[in-house]
Amino acid sequence: MSQKFQASVHHRDDVSYVKLSGVIDEDNELTALTDKIPAGTAVIDLGEIERINSCGVRDWVNWLGKLETQATRAVLVECSPAIVAQINLVNNFTGSGVVKSFYVPYFCPECDEEKVLLVEAADMGSGPHEPPTCRCDECDLVMDFDDMADSYFAFLSNQKKIAEPDKINGVIKEFASGDNGEKSKIRSRTGTSSLHSSSVSSLPSVPSLPSISRPSGSSPSITAKPGSRPSMTPVTTTTHPGMRPVGSFQGTNPGSRPGNFTSPGTNPGSGSFSTPVPAERPALTQPKSSAVIYVLVVVLLATIGVLAFLLFSGK
Numbered sequence: 315m316s317q318k319f320q321a322s323v324h325h326r327d328d329v330s331y332v333k334l335s336g337v338i339d340e341d342n343e344l345t346a347l348t349d350k351i352p353a354g355t356a357v358i359d360l361g362e363i364e365r366i367n368s369c370g371v372r373d374w375v376n377w378l379g380k381l382e383t384q385a386t387r388a389v390l391v392e393c394s395p396a397i398v399a400q401i402n403l404v405n406n407f408t409g410s411g412v413v414k415s416f417y418v419p420y421f422c423p424e425c426d427e428e429k430v431l432l433v434e435a436a437d438m439g440s441g442p443h444e445p446p447t448c449r450c451d452e453c454d455l456v457m458d459f460d461d462m463a464d465s466y467f468a469f470l471s472n473q474k475k476i477a478e479p480d481k482i483n484g485v486i487k488e489f490a491s492g493d494n495g496e497k498s499k500i501r502s503r504t505g506t507s508s509l510h511s512s513s514v515s516s517l518p519s520v521p522s523l524p525s526i527s528r529p530s531g532s533s534p535s536i537t538a539k540p541g542s543r544p545s546m547t548p549v550t551t552t553t554h555p556g557m558r559p560v561g562s563f564q565g566t567n568p569g570s571r572p573g574n575f576t577s578p579g580t581n582p583g584s585g586s587f588s589t590p591v592p593a594e595r596p597a598l599t600q601p602k603s604s605a606v607i608y609v610l611v612v613v614l615l616a617t618i619g620v621l622a623f624l625l626f627s628g629k
Contacts, residue, residue: 318336319339326489331486332359333362334360336362336363342373351386352386354386355481357389359490360392361391366396388410393413395419412473415433419461421458424455425452444463
């Protein structure tokens with residue numbers, strides 16, 4: 315058997331109790347169980363099935379078809395939420411079998427706990443189907459149903475009655491309870507807690523920037539710690555002749571741009587943020603408006619004088 319898939323078969327009279335657990339995928343060994351299950355009734359316990367993929371669904375449907383050809387009726391008990399999801403998605407997932415009981419998922423917002431409650435399909439009535447009330451066994455508050463009622467309980471509208479329910483209940487009580495006596499109807503959701511923790515731990519962490527320390531008389535550098543805002547730590551600045559230190563701004567004159575704006579650069583292997591900046595450019599001076607006016611007046615007067623001379627000389 316695959317380490318992800320486990321199965322056991324027990325018999326009492328013409329009823330077989332089949333316990334499946336783990337994951338039903340392409341590595342399942344369902345076919346090997348066919349010869350171990352004789353004609354009659356097969357009570358299939360699916361309470362510990364954590365997941366089933368598309369290959370597993372295909373093999374499951376084919377396996378139930380083989381059981382039906384040898385006159386074996388399937389009764390599905392303790393269907394996990396993963397199985398219930400497939401029952402609602404795949405039309406022939408249960409074949410000609412019937413669902414006797416299934417787990418309903420709940421969530422406690424106070425304790426942040428996910429649990430499942432075992433519910434008998436016969437107790438759900440004819441509909442509309444609503445999740446039964448479930449109280450948290452940690453804080454005793456009413457838990458929230460962790461799904462959509464219309465879609466989760468959709469399969470109940472096509473339920474059939476179970477033949478010989480007393481005999482089936484006797485087999486379940488004998489083999490399902492084991493040495494622990496009566497099984498608890500509410501328990502932690504199988505595979506949910508581990509899946510939740512793995513998804514959280516798999517999130518990428520934000521790398522912290524290394525702390526850079528330099529002698530005094532320096533400009534600030536960025537130092538970051540995980541979960542905190544960057545703090546400022548001094549680093550050395552470099553000053554060359556004719557150049558201003560990094561981070562300085564030249565004063566502005568009317569009509570001129572700032573002389574220098576420094577952007578941080580990185581020297582390989584040093585970790586210091588310093589870049590030399592060229593010396594200040596001379597500010598551009600604007601021409602005086604009064605001088606322009608004088609020039610225009612002189613040109614205008616000269617033009618008038620030339621026109622007057624030409625006019626009078628023509629006579």
